[in-house]
Amino acid sequence: MSNEIVNRIKGLVGEDHVVDSPAGMVRYLKGQGQPLAVVMPGSTVEVAEIVKLANKENLKVAVGGLSVESRGLDGGLAMVMSGMNQVLEIDHANLTATVQPGLSHAEFSRILAEQNLVFPPEPYAPKTGSVGGCFALGGADSQAFQYMPVRTYLLGYEMVLPNGDILEVGNKCIKNVSGYDMIHFAVGSRGTLGIFTRLLVKLLPPPAVKMALVADFASLPKACQAIATLIKRRIFPTRLNLLNPTLAARIDPGAKGNLVMVDLTGFKNSTELLAEEMAGIFHLAGSGEVRIVKEAEAYAKLWQEWLDLRGELNTTWAERVLDFNVGPMKLAAVLQALADITGDLAAYPGLVVEGLLGRVRLLLPAAGEKEEMAVKVNTLAMSFGGNVSGNFGSKLVCRAYNDAEMWEGIESLLGQIRRQFDPKGILAPGVSL
Amino acid sequence: MTDKEIIEQLKKIVGEKNVQADKIGLTSYGYDATLLSGVGLAAVFPLSTEHVVKLVKLANEAGFSLIPRGAGTNLSGGTIPDERSVTVNFNRMKKILDIDTDNFVAVVEPGLVNFDLQAELEKEGFYYPPDPASYKATTLGGNLGECSGGPRCFKYGVTRDYILGLEVVLPNGKVIQTGGRNFNSEPEYDLTRIIVGSEGTLALITKIFLRILPLPAAKKTMLAIYNRVEDASQTVSDIVAAGIVPTTLEMMDNLLINTAEDATGAGLPRDAGALLIIEIDGHPEDMDEQVETIAGICKKARVREFKIARTAAEVDQLWLARRVVIGSVARRRPSYSLQDITVPRSMFPNMVSGILQIAKERNLEVGILAHAGDGNMHPLVLFDQRIEEEVERVHLAEKDICTLALELGGTMSGEHGIGLLKKKYITLEFSPVAMDCFAKIKNSFDPRHLLNPGKIMNLQS
Incomplete structure (x- = not known):
């Protein structure tokens, strides 16, 4: 039976685009699940045919750019989109690009740079992330204060729905309120509503000037104070990130303490003035060393290291990362209170702060502690008007309010939407809402 | 339940003063900025989330529908009631619950008028970017319902981009919070985004978490007049390509230049093909450089007049034609x-x-x-x-x-938005598959089609 299905899939996409030996499949899979085959479609029609077959035969399907999460995928199909990796169009007049979902995010950025254009979202994982994955995961990265969350860069898409239908929505207009907003609703749905087969994304012209500031702070509270001072003085750089000494050492082997990393982009006059002003603020706040990075290569290297670190947090370390948000001006107080739970944060395995967003990520010593820590940290975050992010955070908030009814309301609505789109529950079995 | 009984129940929920049930009074809540109108069963004015929950429960029991309404300035027929519907007017739920400038958040009730929020924020040097032309009258709940835009959108985006979270009453009477005070607060599916712009058909919004920003330190306003629309259009493309993102690029054509001139006598050339108001904001140190670039671009596009406002009064002068233009056509x-x-x-x-x-x-x-x-x-x-x-x-x-x-x-x-007005054309824009997705969304939230039925699309219950 399973052989017959694999043969039919080979018939749909060609033998060369199906891998069904366990040894061959390993490189495409994350986790311990054992799918029937890895399939690499080359077109929308092929994706639709595979999904229709899966529907008929009740096979689970999970999708990825280069590799696929195999949780819950036993006996199902892992769909790798790397065969659909083309840039179909770059439209300079309207500042848009049409791309296939398997296009590597890093490669896309490179192609655009050559054309003097920018796709601002930070890659989820620089080495493996695809543009399709970027939108399937959504979220807001450390540039979001200026550039807005990832979803704002999606203008339209083509998607194969769980029943094999092909949905096309969107256009090259940034203002579009026609019908329900399926465009942005799909962002962050992690492959549960359908499989992207084409994406229409918004681009920007590059900023005139880019530079970075790196400030070394022996004291974490003082680094937080410096961030607060910038916000109070209404200085909003593109990125304003903070790493504790453990992680700082990965980026800058010479770093002695906590590292504040600032990205400044914009017009020449203001950017240069702001860089000087910020350097002054950091010195006054107690930074032992402030570097202004203007040289293009050093600038690029610095932010690539940030992206690589972010990639590690999102992938290799994901099970150990606890992510929560509070307001940006509450960071100093929150971190002080957090140290009561974690002990000295300077010695902790990892602390990453996105200052303008008020986002904190803790790298826990071991994955096993996550749930217990999440409960404690969520209580703390809530006392500052924030919460642990994602569904789990939402559940914890409801639990803290003792509001079982609200949680039930959210859970049943999410489940209802998923069932409406995917009544047989074939897509993204590893994703629980 | 008879209509009379329903009205009695409504009065019990929100109080006698907060129910309007006579046919003459109801005409005030039966129209919007379109030519459409209708008369509903009653209009109610809830004062709290609890009131809204009770109204939804009653609607479920008695089988009438609910039409959420703010100021009724929409241009889509989105708030037109029918005889089996009760209009839920949110304009008595208009409190500002919190303004937290340190953390860029304001929390408000949906009946708050956009302008009233802006006035409060301005005292702290902040603002809420979406600025629909009707901002002096429109409520924020209405802005969310339609996902309003405004002249500033080009740089700052539309309503959906400034909503961090919501408290809503679902059609089953359950209250949920979507999102929160920060980015990244959404519980998986981006419920906030699907509710914003849903024209009141998915949930009743009772609380809004808005993103607010500090007022820009500097602003420059320019006016460019062209012989031909194509030249104005070329200017727009070139400004964008130069990496400048103006807050505003408002254009008026020859007919509107003339009606505006009839109304104001401001001295606009009646034979001009198009007029462009260009506004930029940002750091004071960057203004001159950008103005210079824009002036060059306009010149290249054969601009016949180019003015830069030097004072606040001159800014008002440049905006005058645009401000009066919609009213000015009434002379014609x-x-x-x-x-x-x-x-x-x-x-x-x-x-x-x-x-x-x-x-x-x-x-x-x-x-x-x-x-x-x-x-x-x-x-x-x-x-x-x-x-x-x-x-x-x-x-x-x-x-x-x-x-x-x-x-x-x-x-x-x-x-x-689509509302009633453009419903008949919606299948020109969306395929049957897309329409089916809309139906799935609607049925997930509101399987009994209790909220604003018949708007956006027709559905069989």
């Missing part, structure tokens, strides 16, 4: 129908010439007002409501304009 004809299409920026000149062609074919006067940076155009089709045959031609022109926008790769609603 008693009624106008305001369209709301958007096309990709590169298609802007084609759309302008297409509209003028449609006007000619349908024998109508059409003036074009546009947020040119984002391709959102508001053709004003002028007519006399008392001449039936002309009204017919206006409807035909509306359809022509929507069809043309879609042909040029655009949309038939940039910021006003």
Whole structure:
């Protein structure tokens, strides 16, 4: 039976685009699940045919750019989109690009740079992330204060729905309120509503000037104070990130303490003035060393290291990362209170702060502690008007309010939407809402 | 339950003062900024989330529908009731619950008027970017319902981009919070985004978490006048390509320049093809450089007059024509129908010439007002409501304009929504698969079609 299905899939996409030996499949899979085959479609029609077959035969399907999460995928199909990796169009007049979902995010950025254009979202994982994955995961990265969350860069898409239908929505207009907003609703749905087969994304012209500031702070509270001072003085750089000494050492082997990393982009006059002003603020706040990075290569290297670190947090370390948000001006107080739970944060395995967003990520010593820590940290975050992010955070908030009814309301609505789109529950079995 | 019993129950929930049930009083809640109107069963004014929950429960029990309404300034027929519906007016839930400038969040009730929020924020040096033209009257709940835009959208985005979270009452009476005070607060599916712009058909919004920003340190306003629309359009493309993102790029065509001149006598040249108001904001140190670049671009595009406002009074002077323009067409004809299409920026000149062609074919006067940076155009089709045959031609022109926008790769609603008015055209824009997705969304939230039924699309329960 399973052989017959694999043969039919080979018939749909060609033998060369199906891998069904366990040894061959390993490189495409994350986790311990054992799918029937890895399939690499080359077109929308092929994706639709595979999904229709899966529907008929009740096979689970999970999708990825280069590799696929195999949780819950036993006996199902892992769909790798790397065969659909083309840039179909770059439209300079309207500042848009049409791309296939398997296009590597890093490669896309490179192609655009050559054309003097920018796709601002930070890659989820620089080495493996695809543009399709970027939108399937959504979220807001450390540039979001200026550039807005990832979803704002999606203008339209083509998607194969769980029943094999092909949905096309969107256009090259940034203002579009026609019908329900399926465009942005799909962002962050992690492959549960359908499989992207084409994406229409918004681009920007590059900023005139880019530079970075790196400030070394022996004291974490003082680094937080410096961030607060910038916000109070209404200085909003593109990125304003903070790493504790453990992680700082990965980026800058010479770093002695906590590292504040600032990205400044914009017009020449203001950017240069702001860089000087910020350097002054950091010195006054107690930074032992402030570097202004203007040289293009050093600038690029610095932010690539940030992206690589972010990639590690999102992938290799994901099970150990606890992510929560509070307001940006509450960071100093929150971190002080957090140290009561974690002990000295300077010695902790990892602390990453996105200052303008008020986002904190803790790298826990071991994955096993996550749930217990999440409960404690969520209580703390809530006392500052924030919460642990994602569904789990939402559940914890409801639990803290003792509001079982609200949680039930959210859970049943999410489940209802998923069932409406995917009544047989074939897509993204590893994703629980 | 009889109608009388329903009204009694409504009074029990929100109090006698907060129910309007006589037919004459109800006409005030039966119309919006379109020509459509209707009379509902009653209009109620809840004062709290708890009131809204009780109203929803009663609606479920007694089988009437609920039409959420703010100030009724929408241009889509989105708040028109029918005889089996109760209008839920949110304009008595208008408290500002929190303004937290340190963390860029404001928490408000949905009946708060956009302008009233802006006035409070301004005291702290902050603002909320979405600024629909009707901001002095519109409520934020209404802005969310329609996902309103405004002149500033090109740089700052539309309503959906500034909503961090919501408290809503679902059609089953459950209260949930979506999102929160920060980015990244959403529980998996982005429920906030699907509710914003859903025209009151998915949930009743009772609390809004808004993103607020500090007022920009500097602003410059410029006025450019052209012989031809194409030149204005070229200017827009070149400014964007130069990496400058103006907050505002407002365009008026020859007909509107003339009606505005009739109304103000401001000295606009009556033979000009187009007028562009350009506004930039940002750091004071960057203004001169950008103004210089823009001046160069305008010159290259054969601008015939280019003015830079030096004082606040001059800024007002430059904006004068744009401020009066919609009212000014009343001197020409008693009624106008305001369209709301958007096309990709590169298609802007084609759309302008297409509209003028449609006007000619349908024998109508059409003036074009546009947020040119984002391709959102508001053709004003002028007519006399008392001449039936002309009204017919206006409807035909509306359809022509929507069809043309879609042909040029655009949309038939940039910021006003679909409501009742454009419902009949929606399948021109969306495939049966997309319509089926909309139905799935609606049925997930509101399987009994209790909220604003018949808006956006027709569905079988």
